[in-house]
Amino acid sequence: MRKRWSLILVGIFLMLLCICLIPYVKKMNATFPGGVGVNIHFTGKQADIDRIRDAGINMVRTDLFWSAIEKEQGVFDFNSFGYDELTSELEKENITPYYVLDYSNTLYEEDGAFIQTEKGFKAFDRYVDEATQRYKNKNIIWEVWNEPNIGLWKPEEYYKLLKETAKTIRANDPSGYIVAPALAGLSEESFVWLEELFRLGALEHMDAISVHPYRSWAPETVAYEYDVLRELVEKYSSKNVPIISGEWGYSTENGWYDLHLSEEEQATYLVRMLLINQLEKIPISIWYGWENDGTDESNFGLIEYDTGNPKLAYQAINAYSYLLADYQLSERIQTNSSDDYVLKFVNDNKEEIFVIWSVGTTHEINFLSKGQVYSLFGKKLYFHDGSTLEIGQQPIYLITK
Template sequence: MRRTTSASFLIRLLLGITVSGSILAGALPPSAAEEKFPPPVVPQGFGVNIHFTDARPGEMEMLAASGVKWIRMDFVWGATERKRGEYDFSAYERLMNSLEKHGIRALFILDYGNPLYDDGLAPHTDEGRQAFARWAAAAAKHFRGKDILWEMYNEPNIGFWKPKPNVQDYVKLAVEVGKTLRREAPEELYIGPATSQIDLKFLEACFQGGLLEYWDAVSVHPYRQTPPETVLPEYEKLRQLIDKYAPAGKKIPIISGEWGYSAVWKNYDETRQGKYLPRQWLINISAGVPVSIWYDWHDDGPDPKEPEHHFGMVAYPYHAGRDPVYDPKPAYRAAQTLCRVLQDFRFVKTLEAEGNDAVPCWVLLFEKDKKPAIVAWCQEDGKTATIRLRIPEGRYRMTDWLGQDKGVLEVTSQPVAVEVADSPTYLVAE
């Protein structure tokens, strides 16, 4: 999880997810695999990264109350195979039981070395690769039918692949795991490579190595210190690569498996972080990304100057016996607002905003039971704009990004003027 900036420019085209491809014998047919990914309905694709198998009292309840439907968590080889060929998945059984109580799905990362093989480094011998693949298949079979996404490693393009990144060794391991999973648990979903940022060179090497034959989705970590909307040109380049290498007839979506903003980066604070969370999830859903995982659930430490300690939706201190057990940050309240106000609304399309060329603005149309909902915001930090929209006539309840009621907008003629800021405004037809 390394973060850098990227060029900022606007693409207003809705990006599709259809690519060409065929499927391996024994694996799910394309349509069945696609159905296991959530549709573009709020909040079915939204989630957070966690770092526990056993939640503290009150923690899982607070996490679920944010509205998220996914967690992403390390599924650690070295912790679950302590004797060769003997697997202990009990900690993850406890986690799955807790998640299922709250209707939350898991994205588990098959990751890291094991001191029993290859000196604890990333698997790079035939013995190490085969052992990793046997372990991965055992895990998938143990939890089969739980709608888990099994992800091949975490950020292998940077220092998480020990002793140093090696794409060819990664491809060999990922292919070995793919073959074994398709033979032992063909109905389970297998994704990768969870790159730090959208590393097109590393990704293309994976595709050239044949991994799209095995993967049901391509996962990336689009970290940046620019607004969330700047990800769209990179998604488009990645889609072109997927289209170039995918097997015929196979649909392979992009998953945003880890992405967040530190509240103590330069020119950042908890408010800016909070505004970016819903914008990130909304821009992903508009781009056909079925799963969006925010990094992180709670802050990882108390150091006020350490960026890695301040990616959370909630603060670091845990308050036993209190409700809530963590102090919610603006990001938590923003997530809760988006998931509540647009619950069960399906994304339809991106709308054009008229009358404001100075500030890039975004307008998304959602629908539930033929009732429209509009989300609008401007891209530049600290800016506001008055835009004109052509939306169905009627009464719209307006809510700001933190859940404050902003009154009713009467739409009796076209276009209608709406003032937007750098945080989402929700307009839901009454």
């Protein structure tokens, strides 16, 4: 009898152990999540969340401001600022939260943009502990700070923050993903800062490398910089660490980067950014941002400031999401010019969609596949009969089914 009870207790113990390990096994076997996201600066706007969902956007990136959550030492209030409501709304709509753990807090640091004291580091870790305990088991993407390389952070100081923060996240939320460092730009200067961070061992504490590849020129130029970054990763780690585009946008504000982009040009760059990231096997593309911000970081948005009217960029991302739903990128088909992009997408039924554009001037190419052509905004244009096809800087969709 005693032996029998021992076997039963051992069985119960093994069963409970297996249950406890399920989240960890899932995380080890899972691939890094993918999708298209948008950066927001609001909480509590259900109508906007609905429009984000309707556009086929499946991730939302926003800051969990430490200073807004802890206004009195040791008292953490996520509800008043709307983070509980936002998390619940995103979960309901099956949109993945992408939460940035930042910035400093003047309760502990004189400089509200930086952490430089041991007291500040320990307090930040308590805030991370509270956040990741509260929102655990929701497959959240946790980002450690935002653009530390353009602030006061030295690589060794940021490494200390990353290491401790990652330890806390992994202890509290086995379903979560850790991304860092939200690198500002892909310049020579930013790569120097990043290499020092990698040399310290940072790659062991992140599930993906997040970068912000802003530029005043065409999105396709990012391919070279991604190659440089991949070489840097291979130099310091044997792990397969994905690169994600955590923030990238183009503004219609006159004079931004000395550009004067129209809404149509912004929409063109948006879709080409998403497509080139797919071609470069970048699993996540976060567009900055959801709404024009008035006179501050103005006119990056998919919708207008105050009125909420959709810009052409919103229509373009809606068409992109709708037309390419359930399709996977198969290959880039070469033409006579390296300026041309012909991307072939295929679904499970072997049906094909081609997305076609050029970074050069408008011209014709020979294209044998027949199909219905749609504009950047999803408007039905004409049926292509398999002869010559006119292409330009604005992507078109050719559906063969």
